[in-house]
Amino acid sequence: MEKNESKILIFGGTGYIGSYMVKASLKLGHPTYVFSRPNSNKIEILNEFQSMGAIIVKGIVDEHDKLVSVLREVDVVISVLPYPQVLDQLKIIEAIKVAGNIKRFLPSDFGVEEDRVTVLPPFEAFLEKKKKVRRATEEANIPYTFVSANCFGAYFVNHLLRPYEQNEKITVYGSGEAKALLNYEDDVGILTIKVATDPRTCNRVVIYRPPANIISQLELISLWEKKTGRRLNKVHVPEEEIVALSQTLPHPQNIPISILHSIFIKGVTTNFDLDDHEVEASALYPDLKLTTIDELLDIFLCNPPAPAFAAFE
Numbered sequence: 001m002e003k004n005e006s007k008i009l010i011f012g013g014t015g016y017i018g019s020y021m022v023k024a025s026l027k028l029g030h031p032t033y034v035f036s037r038p039n040s041n042k043i044e045i046l047n048e049f050q051s052m053g054a055i056i057v058k059g060i061v062d063e064h065d066k067l068v069s070v071l072r073e074v075d076v077v078i079s080v081l082p083y084p085q086v087l088d089q090l091k092i093i094e095a096i097k098v099a100g101n102i103k104r105f106l107p108s109d110f111g112v113e114e115d116r117v118t119v120l121p122p123f124e125a126f127l128e129k130k131k132k133v134r135r136a137t138e139e140a141n142i143p144y145t146f147v148s149a150n151c152f153g154a155y156f157v158n159h160l161l162r163p164y165e166q167n168e169k170i171t172v173y174g175s176g177e178a179k180a181l182l183n184y185e186d187d188v189g190i191l192t193i194k195v196a197t198d199p200r201t202c203n204r205v206v207i208y209r210p211p212a213n214i215i216s217q218l219e220l221i222s223l224w225e226k227k228t229g230r231r232l233n234k235v236h237v238p239e240e241e242i243v244a245l246s247q248t249l250p251h252p253q254n255i256p257i258s259i260l261h262s263i264f265i266k267g268v269t270t271n272f273d274l275d276d277h278e279v280e281a282s283a284l285y286p287d288l289k290l291t292t293i294d295e296l297l298d299i300f301l302c303n304p305p306a307p308a309f310a311a312f313e
């Protein structure tokens with residue numbers, strides 16, 4: 001597969017992370033198809049994509065024949081469907097099997113490395129569904145790349161530092177010392193398109209772990225205090241309280257608290273060494289300039305990215 005010659009179809013491309021991937025795909029010169037539901041309310045972004053040259057395909061994943069015929073037009077499939085729709089990807093896999101021409105499939109992972117982490121039960125149940133899609137992809141012999149993008153940087157800076165609130169009080173999960181990985185969304189978009197079209201990442205797990213993007217909550221807060229000249233009042237929530245919340249909150253509110261526990265108390269984005277099947281993304285592209293956390297906070301000072309949505313509220 002030659003660079004810049006892959007036709008890329010993106011499911012969920014109008015979404016939070018999907019829009020970065022569509023823009024990255026267009027920027028890197030790939031013919032880019034966006035699969036969007038007929039009743040999607042993302043009219044503005046679809047118009048923007050179209051004006052940038054994307055091909056919009058209207059449909060739902062239950063339309064098997066339509067899916068097969070769209071798939072036959074492309075080379076690479078990236079799914080960034082939201083969590084509640086994760087198992088719908090089994091329908092995409094069925095269609096890929098029939099189409100028979102897809103050179104690479106990236107299912108909607110893009111978080112912690114789900115085959116390597118031990119997490120609280122509500123998050124485990126969430127990851128089980130994603131793992132089911134990985135296993136179905138392998139069983140169908142579809143060439144794949146499984147991506148662990150770790151934390152979306154702007155998404156988590158907004159959650160942890162709440163720059164939009166100007167509040168002195170800041171929540172710290174546990175001691176605040178566990179190391180986490182924050183990757184700016186623009187970079188997640190570019191890296192994903194690169195790995196989706198890279199022969200070195202076929203049938204591999206790719207982990208986005210640039211060394212400059214590893215930071216603890218306490219270090220992040222201190223860096224933000226230096227940049228803003230503000231002092232923040234850190235309120236630590238003990239691990240036992242977070243575990244108790246994961247046991248008592250109703251589903252699905254028990255999921256975000258369990259995710260926060262795994263990342264910011266257990267350190268699951270950084271606490272294991274990569275094995276032979278796993279590849280670190282920034283090492284693949286040493287010439288690609290990625291956004292450091294320091295630079296990400298500068299972006300927040302000048303032009304703060306809007307908070308994504310209330311997933312962790």
Ligand SMILES: NC(=O)c1ccc[n+]([C@@H]2O[C@H](COP(=O)([O-])OP(=O)(O)OC[C@H]3O[C@@H](n4cnc5c(N)ncnc54)[C@H](OP(=O)(O)O)[C@@H]3O)[C@@H](O)[C@H]2O)c1
Pocket residue numbers: 011012013014015016017018035036037039040041042080081082083085108109110111112149150151152155
């Ligand atoms: N690592 C991290 O920090 C992090 C953070 C958030 C999410 N994630 C992961 O990233 C992936 C994508 O999540 P996201 O938050 O970017 O997705 P999202 O914005 O919630 O949704 C993506 C798109 O999916 C489409 N969609 C299809 N069926 C839908 C349905 N029934 N309801 C709503 N939308 C539907 C919509 O496009 P149309 O309207 O055009 O059909 C929507 O714009 C997931 O795997 C998620 O777990 C990771």
